[in-house]
Amino acid sequence: DSFDILGDGVKELLVGRDDGMLEIYNFESADDPVLRYDHALSESIASIQGGCVGKDGYDEILASTYSGWLTGLTTEPVHREGGSGEELKLSQEMQSKISSLRNELEHLQMKVLQEREKYQQSSQSSTAVSSVPAFSVNDKFTLNKDDASYSLILEVQTAIDNVLVQSDVPIDLLDVDKNSAVVSFSSCDSE
Numbered sequence: 178d179s180f181d182i183l184g185d186g187v188k189e190l191l192v193g194r195d196d197g198m199l200e201i202y203n204f205e206s207a208d209d210p211v212l213r214y215d216h217a218l219s220e221s222i223a224s225i226q227g228g229c230v231g232k233d234g235y236d237e238i239l240a241s242t243y244s245g246w247l248t249g250l251t252t253e254p255v256h257r258e259g260g261s262g263e264e265l266k267l268s269q270e271m272q273s274k275i276s277s278l279r280n281e282l283e284h285l286q287m288k289v290l291q292e293r294e295k296y297q298q299s300s301q302s303s304t305a306v307s308s309v310p311a312f313s314v315n316d317k318f319t320l321n322k323d324d325a326s327y328s329l330i331l332e333v334q335t336a337i338d339n340v341l342v343q344s345d346v347p348i349d350l351l352d353v354d355k356n357s358a359v360v361s362f363s364s365c366d367s368e
Contacts, residue, residue: 180227182236182252189213193222193240195317195330199250201238220244220332221315243315244334326351 179188182201190202190210197218202210224241231237235253242248267275299305315332331340340358342348343365350360 178226180236180238182227182238183213184236184252189227191225191227191238193225195221197221197242199225199238199240199248216250218242218248220246221330243332 178191180191181188182191183189183203187204190204192198192200192202194200197220199216199218199222200212201214203213205211218240219242221243222240223243226239227236228239229236230239230249231251232253235251237249237251240248240250312334315330317328317330319328319330320326321328329342331337342350352360
C-alpha cells in the first residue's frame with residue numbers, strides 16, 4: 178500500500194513480505210526508496226493497509242497475517258509523561274472501556290472453560306469419535322541464487338510440532354536467524 182504514515186505530505190510505500198517483515202520505505206530522493214522502519218511478525222503477511230482506524234488524528238498500519246491475525250502499528254504515543262508528583266488520571270471514557278474489556282475477557286474465559294468441559298465429556302463417552310481437523314498448508318520451496326541453497330517455508334494455522342524431511346541424497350541443513358527449530362539427524366536403512 179502507499180500511505181503518508183510519517184505525515185510529511187509524501188506517501189510512503191508499505192510492504193508486507195512472505196517472511197513476516199513489515200517495511201516502510203520513504204522517497205526522500207528521486208533515485209531509490211529509503212527504508213525508514215521495519216517490524217518482524219512471526220508469520221507471513223497476507224495484506225497491508227495504511228489509514229486512520231483506532232483514534233482520530235493518529236495514522237496506523239494494519240497487517241493481516243496468513244493465519245488471520247490482525248496486527249496494528251500506530252503513530253499514537255504509547256507513553257505519557259506527567260510532572261513530578263502528578264498521578265495519571267484516567268478519563269471516564271477510558272475507565273468504562275477498560276471495564277468493558279475486562280467483562281468481555283471474563284465472559285470469553287468462561288465460554289472457553291464450558292466448551293473445554295463439554296469436549297472432555299464427549300471424548301470420554303463410549304461413542305466418541307476422534308478426527309484430525311483439516312487445515313490448509315502454505316508451503317514454498319525456493320532457490321536462493323546467492324548461496325545456491327533452497328528455502329523451505331511451511332505455514333499452517335496451528336502450531337507445528339515436527340517436520341520430517343526425508344531425502345534419497347545427502348543434504349546439509351543450514352541454520353537461519355528466524356529459525357527456532359531443533360534439528361536432529363537419523364540415518365535411514367537403505368533397504
